[in-house]
Amino acid sequence: MKKLLVVLLGLISLNVYANGCGGEYQPATGTCRIIDSSGRQILYNVPSQSNTHTQPKKIIYYDVKVPSKFGALAFDARSGNIGGALNQNSKAEAQRAAIKQCGAGNKNIHCKVLSWVRNGCVAAATGKLNKQTRVIGGAAEQGAAEKTALLNCKNEGMTECKIVMPEGCSLP
Structure with missing residues (x-):
């Protein structure tokens, strides 16, 4: 029973790291969140398992300076x-x-x-x-x-x- 639990936990952790994210994976949106060296947040779309040969799409967010009123x-x-x-x-x-x-x-x-x-x-x-x-x-x-x-x-x-x-x- 203990061996089965260890194998099950191993498979779950393999699934988490097998997505190729390299950062914080967001399963609900299928994106990977990474903070680069300048502190910017970068989101990548993680390709689905059926289409693993496409490059992930890079999304960059910028702060926009808007004058106060x-x-x-x-x-x-x-x-x-x-x-x-x-x-x-x-x-x-x-x-x-x-x-x-x-x-x-x-x-x-x-x-x-x-x-x-x-x-x-x-x-x-x-x-x-x-x-x-x-x-x-x-x-x-x-x-x-x-x-x-x-x-x-x-x-x-x-x-x-x-x-x-x-x-x-x-x-x-």
Whole structure:
């Protein structure tokens, strides 16, 4: 019985190394993953047993540098205006555009940036604290900015929190 187990384990290990991979074999996709000396990941298609004379196909993955995009929210507590800016090339540009949007052409503006984001999303919520209505922002990954704004509102001790500016995203 022990000899049979040893033979069975030997056959299983032979099957693993017989694929000619030389790296980490992925049986689900039939590919072999190898990390070269420069740290790049290379995937080869391992030929099937019936067609062992073909050369494996070499797949190389590259990192693509994509410029970041910024967004911001601004609020004027005196007038109650809210402004936002998305897809700006820098944090400063996003903040300036949000303040300009918040002021909406008024010369007597007191807008301040609530929140900003790089490659993500922003939203604003309003709530009551000591009978005063306040606005608070939230910045997070896509699909979570509104939840973050509501959570920030509640964490500040506000009640009756609700979204006043829905999620907007600045993504590369």
